Amino acid sequence: xxxxxxxxxxxxxxxxxxxxxxxxxxxxxxxxxxxxxxxxxxxxxxxxxxxxxxxxxxxxxxxxxxxxxxxxxxxxxxxxxxxxxxxxxxxxxxxxxxxxxxxxxxxxxxxxxxxxxxxxxxxxxxxxxxxxxxxxxxxxxxxxxxxxxxxxxxxxxxxxxxxxxxxxxxxxxxxxxxxxxxxxxxxxxxxxxxxxxxxxxxxxxxxxxxxxxxxxxxxxxxxxxxxxxxxxxxxxxxxxxxxxxxxxxxxxxxxxxxxxxxxxxxxxxxxxxxxxxxxxxxxxxxxxxxxxxxxxxxxxxxxxxxxxxxxxxxxxxxxxxxxxxxxxxxxxxxxxxxxxxxxxxxxxxxxxxxxxxxxxxxxxxxxxxxxxxxxxxxxxxxxxxxxxxxxxxxxxxxxxxxxxxxxxxxxxxxxxxxxxxxxxxxxxxxxxxxxxxxxxxxxxxxxxxxxxxxxxxxxxxxxxxxxxxxxxxxxxxxxxxxxxxxxxxxxxxxxxxxxxxxxxxxxxxxxxxxxxxxxxxxxxxxxxxxxxxxxxxxxxxxxxxxxxxxxxxxxxxxxxxxxxxxxxxxxxxxxxxxxxxxxxxxxxxxxxxxxxxxxxxxxxxxxxxxxxxxxxxxxxxxxxxxxxxxxxxxxxxxxxxxxxxxxxxxxxxxxxxxxxxxxxxxxxxxxxxxxxxxxxxxxxxxxxxxxxxxxxxxxxxxxxxxxxxxxxxxxxxxxxxxxxxxxxxxxxxxxxxxxxxxxxxxxxxxxxxxxxxxxxxxxxxxxxxxxxxxx
Numbered sequence: 001x002x003x004x005x006x007x008x009x010x011x012x013x014x015x016x017x018x019x020x021x022x023x024x025x026x027x028x029x030x031x032x033x034x035x036x037x038x039x040x041x042x043x044x045x046x047x048x049x050x051x052x053x054x055x056x057x058x059x060x061x062x063x064x065x066x067x068x069x070x071x072x073x074x075x076x077x078x079x080x081x082x083x084x085x086x087x088x089x090x091x092x093x094x095x096x097x098x099x100x101x102x103x104x105x106x107x108x109x110x111x112x113x114x115x116x117x118x119x120x121x122x123x124x125x126x127x128x129x130x131x132x133x134x135x136x137x138x139x140x141x142x143x144x145x146x147x148x149x150x151x152x153x154x155x156x157x158x159x160x161x162x163x164x165x166x167x168x169x170x171x172x173x174x175x176x177x178x179x180x181x182x183x184x185x186x187x188x189x190x191x192x193x194x195x196x197x198x199x200x201x202x203x204x205x206x207x208x209x210x211x212x213x214x215x216x217x218x219x220x221x222x223x224x225x226x227x228x229x230x231x232x233x234x235x236x237x238x239x240x241x242x243x244x245x246x247x248x249x250x251x252x253x254x255x256x257x258x259x260x261x262x263x264x265x266x267x268x269x270x271x272x273x274x275x276x277x278x279x280x281x282x283x284x285x286x287x288x289x290x291x292x293x294x295x296x297x298x299x300x301x302x303x304x305x306x307x308x309x310x311x312x313x314x315x316x317x318x319x320x321x322x323x324x325x326x327x328x329x330x331x332x333x334x335x336x337x338x339x340x341x342x343x344x345x346x347x348x349x350x351x352x353x354x355x356x357x358x359x360x361x362x363x364x365x366x367x368x369x370x371x372x373x374x375x376x377x378x379x380x381x382x383x384x385x386x387x388x389x390x391x392x393x394x395x396x397x398x399x400x401x402x403x404x405x406x407x408x409x410x411x412x413x414x415x416x417x418x419x420x421x422x423x424x425x426x427x428x429x430x431x432x433x434x435x436x437x438x439x440x441x442x443x444x445x446x447x448x449x450x451x452x453x454x455x456x457x458x459x460x461x462x463x464x465x466x467x468x469x470x471x472x473x474x475x476x477x478x479x480x481x482x483x484x485x486x487x488x489x490x491x492x493x494x495x496x497x498x499x500x501x502x503x504x505x506x507x508x509x510x511x512x513x514x515x516x517x518x519x520x521x522x523x524x525x526x527x528x529x530x531x532x533x534x535x536x537x538x539x540x541x542x543x544x545x546x547x548x549x550x551x552x553x554x555x556x557x558x559x560x561x562x563x564x565x566x567x568x569x570x571x572x573x574x575x576x577x578x579x580x581x582x583x584x585x586x587x588x589x590x591x592x593x594x595x596x597x598x599x600x601x602x603x604x605x606x607x608x609x610x611x612x613x614x615x616x617x618x619x620x621x622x623x624x625x626x627x628x629x630x631x632x633x634x635x636x637x638x639x640x641x642x643x644x645x646x647x648x649x650x651x652x653x654x655x656x657x658x659x660x661x662x663x664x665x666x667x668x669x670x671x672x673x674x675x676x677x678x679x680x681x682x683x684x685x686x687x688x689x690x691x692x693x694x695x696x697x698x699x700x701x702x703x704x705x706x707x708x709x710x711x712x713x714x715x716x717x718x719x720x721x722x723x724x725x726x727x728x729x730x731x732x733x734x735x736x737x738x739x740x741x742x743x744x745x746x747x748x749x750x751x752x753x754x755x756x757x758x759x760x761x762x763x764x765x766x767x768x769x770x771x772x773x774x775x
Contacts, residue, residue, distance in 0.1 A: 087128050089260050091138070093267075094121045096252055098141065101148055108156055109239065110246040112175035115152055116271045117249070117264075119145055153179060161194025164218035166225050170235045173226070177236055178271070183280040188227060188288070192295045195219045199299055203306040209323070212303060213330050216296070216344060223292060224336040233282045240275035292339045300347035311352050317360045317423040320353060324430040331432060345432040357427060358442040361420050368416040369450050372409055376459035379405040381474045383586045401586050402478045410482040417447060418486045437492075444492040451501050454479060455508035466519035470585065473512035476505040477590070506592075513591060514598040517582060521599060524578040525606040527613070533570035537614040537624060546570075546627050553666060562623075563666040564630035567674055571607070571631055575682050578603075588684035600687040604641035611635075611647050625654040630667060630674075637675045638686055 006015065097118040101111050122145055125138045156179075160172045173187045182190075199215050226232035238244065245253075245268050253261035314320050331341040380403050402410075424439045455476055458468035479487075480502065491498045527534075536546050549566035566572075582588040591599065611632055629651045636644045652660055679689055 085259070086263060087125060087130060087134070089263050090121045090125050090267075091130075091134055093252070093260070093264055094118055094125065094138075094141065097121070098144065098148070100248060100252075102152065102155075106248055107246075108159070108172045108175040109178070110248040111152055112156075112178045113246050113268075113271060114248055115145075115149060116178055116274070117267055119149075120267055120270055149179070157190060157194060159194075160191055161196075161198035164215065164222060166222050166231070169222050170226055170232055173232055174236055174239050177278070178239070178275060181274065181278050183278075184227065184232070184283050185287070187232070188223070188283065188291060191219075191222070192291070196295065196299055200302055203303050209307060209310055210326055210330060213327060213344070213348070216299065216348075217330060217335065220292065220336045220339055223288065224338040227283055227288050228285055228338050230282055236275060240272050242269050242272055244272055289338060293343065296339060296344055296347050300344070303348060304350070304352075307348060308352055311356050314356060314360070317357060317364070317420075317427070320357050320360070321423065321426050321430060324353070324427065328430045328432065342432050354438065354442075357439065358446070361424065361439075361443055362446045364416070364420055365446050365450050368413055369454065372413045372454070373457060373459070375409045376406070376457075376471070376475065379403070379409060381406050381459065381471050385584065385586070400477050400481045401590050402474050402481075406474060406478050407482055410478040414483040414486040414490075417490045421486075421490050440492045443490060444494060444497055447490050448497060448501055451479060452504060455504055458512075466516045469512040469515040469519075470587070473509045473516065473587070473590075476509035476512070480505050480509070510592055510595050513587060513595045516587075517591065517595065517599045518602045520581050521578055521602050521606060524581065525574050525603065525610070527610070529574055529577075530570055530610045533568065534610060534613045534617060536570075537628065538617045538619055546624060551666075551670065555662070558662060561662060561666070563663055563670050564627050565670050565674065567634055567678060568627060568631045571635075572678070575603075575685060579682050579684055582684055591684055593687070596685070596687050599685060600639045601641065603685060604635070604639040604644055607635055607639070608641065608643035608647065611644070615647065615650055622655055622659065625651060626659075626663065626667075629655065630671065633667065633671045634674050634678075637671055638679065638682065640687075 006018075010018075097114045100106065101114050101118070103111075106114075122138065122141060125134075126142075130138065153176075156172055156176055160169065160176075163169045163172060169191065173191065176182065176190060177187060180186075195215070199212060202212055202215065245265070249264065249268055253264050314323070327345075331345060335341045383401060383403050420443060421440075424443050427439050428437070455472075457472060457475060459471045459475060487501075488498055491501065523529075533546070546568045549564070550562040551565040552560055552562050554560050579588065582591070611628070614628060629648070632644060632647055632651055636648075679686060683689065
C-alpha cells in the first residue's frame with residue numbers, strides 16, 4: 001500500500017477510517033487463529049484417549065489367548081442315541097431345505113415340496129427333546145418358515161398370471177394345491193385372477209389389441225387342456241404318488257448318508273400323502289364353461305375403454321379390414337372349443353368396430369358428395385343440341401338430357417360408391433359378427449341419405465332463376481341413369497329401397513322440370529309477348545290481321561261461307577317458341593305425364609287470362625270474334641280446362657246466332673284438323689294427343705298436307721330408348737314389330753285390318769304414346 005500517496009490524496013478522516021477497518025480485520029484474523037488452535041488441541045486429546053483404550057483391549061486379548069493355550073480339553077463326546085441321530089438329521093435337512101427354497105434354479109413345485117417338507121421337519125423337531133442350543137435354533141426358524149411360506153405363496157400367485165404355457169401353469173397350480181390344499185375350482189379362480197391382472201397391465205401399457213386377444217386365447221387353451229381335458233388332475237395324481245420326489249430332494253439325498261436319505265424319503269412320503277388325502281374331484285365341463293364366460297366378460301369390460309381409444313386411431317376402412325384379417329387369423333386358427341371366438345369378439349369389441357367402420361364409410365360417402373357438389377358448379381350440365389352433328393346412332397346422353405361432363409362426374413361418384421361397397425364386402429368376409437349383413441344395410445342407408453340430399457341440390461341456383469331447377473332435374477336424371485348397376489348393388493339389392501330412391505329421384509326431377517317448364521311458359525306466354533294478340537281485338541282494323549287464313553265453303557241454300565282453318569299467329573308463335581325452348585334445352589322428350597299435366601294447366605291458365613283480356617277489350621267485328629272462338633276451341637282441344645271452357649259462352653254471345661249455327665259443324669271439323677296438324681309442333685306441351693280422325697277438308701287443304709316430305713324411317717330412330725315400346729304391348733307384339741320392314745313402319749292399320757295410306761299424322765300417333773306421352 002502506497003502510504004505516501006494515500007496521505008497526499010486522502011483527508012485525515014478518510015485515513016482514520018481506513019486505519020480503523022484494518023485494525024478490525026486484524027482482530028478478526030487473530031480470533032480465527034485462536035479458535036483453530038483450540039480445535040486442534042481437542043483433536044489431539046481425543047486421539048490420545050482412543051489410543052489408550054485400544055491398548056487396554058489389546059492387553060486383554062493377549063491375556064485371553066495365553067490362557068486359552070494353557071487350557072486342555074478333558075471332555076469326551078458321548079455316543080448319540082438313534083432318536084438323537086434322527087433329530088440331528090432332521091435338523092440338518094431343515095437347514096438345507098430352508099436354504100434352497102426360492103433358488104433361481106428350482107421350479108415352483110420343487111419349492112413348494114421343499115417348504116412343506118421343511119415345515120413337517122420343523123414341526124417334529126419342535127416336539128422332540130433337543131439340546132438347548134438346537135432348540136433355540138429350531139425356535140428361531142419358526143418365523144423364517146412363516147415368512148418363507150407367505151413369500152412363496154405371493155410369488156406363485158403373482159407369477160401364475162404371466163404364464164401361458166401348459167406345463168408351467170400345471171407346475172404352479174400343483175404347487176398351490178400342495179401348499180394350500182385347495183380344490184380345482186379355487187385353482188381355476190386363482191389362475192383366472194392372475195391372468196386378468198396380467199391382461200389388465202397389458203392394456204394399461206398400451207399393448208396392441210392383437211396381443212390382448214392372443215393372451216386371451218392362450219389362457220383359454222390352458223384352461224381347456226388342464227381343466228376340461230383333465231391334465232391337471234392327472235398331474236396332481238402323479239405328484240401325489242408315494243414314490244414322487246422332486247429333483248431338488250434327490251440332490252439333497254445324494255450328498256448324505258444312507259440313513260439320512262431313508263429319513264428324508266419317509267418324510268417326503270408324508271408330503272405326498274397330503275395330496276392324496278385331499279378329496280377333490282375335477283370340475284364339470286358346464287361349470288368350466290360358465291366360469292370362462294364370466295371371466296371373458298370381466299376381462300373384456302375393463303379392456304373396452306382401451307379398445308375404444310385404440311379404434312379411434314383408425315382413419316381408413318382398409319386399416320380396419322387389415323386389423324380384422326389379423327384378428328381373424330388369431331381367433332379362427334386353433335381356437336379352443338371351451339368358448340366360442342365369436343363370444344370373445346362380441347364381448348371385447350361389441351359394435352365398436354362396426355360403428356367405426358360405418359362412420360368411415362359415411363365420411364367417405366360425404367367426401368364423394370362434397371366432391372361431386374364442387375364439380376357440378378364448374379361443369380356444363382346440358383347435353384349438346386339435338387342433331388348438332390350427324391351420327392349413325394342416337395346419343396344416349398341426349399336421350400337422358402345430361403352432358404358428357406355430368407355423366408363423367410356421376411360415373412366417378414358411383415366408382416367411389418362401388419369402392420365403398422367392395423370395402424364392405426371385404427369387411428363381411430373377415431368380420432366375426434353374427435349379423436354380417438348389417439354393414440351392407442348401413443351402406444345402403446347412408447347412400448340413400450346422400451341421394452336424398454343430392455335430390456334437393458341445385459348446382460345452378462346462384463341467380464335464383466329457373467336454371468337451378470333445370471340443373472337439379474339433370475342431376476336427378478344422371479343419378480337415375482348413370483351406372484344403375486352400381487346403384488342397385490350399393491342399395492343392398494333391396495327392391496323396396498331401390499324403388500323408394502328411384503321414386504325420390506323421379507319425383508325430384510319431375511318437380512324441378514315442372515317448375516322450369518312453368519317458368520318458361522310464363523315467359524313465352526306472358527302478357528308482353530301476347531300484347532299484340534290482345535290489342536288486335538281492341539281495334540277492328542288490327543283484328544283483321546288475325547283472321548287471314550280462312551276456308552271458303554259453298555253451302556246449299558246459303559252460299560259461300562268462310563271458316564277459320566289456322567290457329568292465330570301470335571298464339572301459334574308463342575306455343576311454338578315454348579316448344580322450341582324446351583327442345584333447345586333437350587328436355588322436351590323427358591316431360592312425363594305429371595309434368596305435362598302441370599304444364600298444360602299452367603298454359604291453360606295463362607292463355608285463359610289472355611283470352612279473357614281479349615274479350616274484355618273486344619271492339620272488333622264478327623269475323624274477329626269467330627277467329628277468337630276458333631282459337632279458344634283449339635286450345636280447349638289441346639288443353640282441356642274449365643277456365644277456357646267458361647269463355648266459350650261469352651265469345652259466342654258476340655257472334656250472330658244464325659251464323660253460329662251455320663258455322664258450328666264446320667268450325668268443329670276445322671278445329672279437329674287444326675289440332676291434328678299442329679299437335680306435332682306442340683306435342684311436348686300436350687297432356688294427351690288428339691286421335692288422328694281427320695275430317696273431310698277441302699281439296700286444296702289436302703294437297704297442302706300431301707306435299708309434306710315423306711322419307712324412309714331414319715336409322716337412328718329405332719335406337720331411341722323405348723321408342724318401339726307402347727303401353728300395354730306384349731312381348732309377342734314387340735317381337736312381331738321388330739320383324740316388320742323398316743320402310744313399312746309408317747303404315748298404320750285401321751280396325752278392319754287394311755293398311756291405310758302412310759301419313760304424317762299416323763306417324764305422330766305411333767310415337768306420341770311412347771316418346772312424348774307414354775309415361
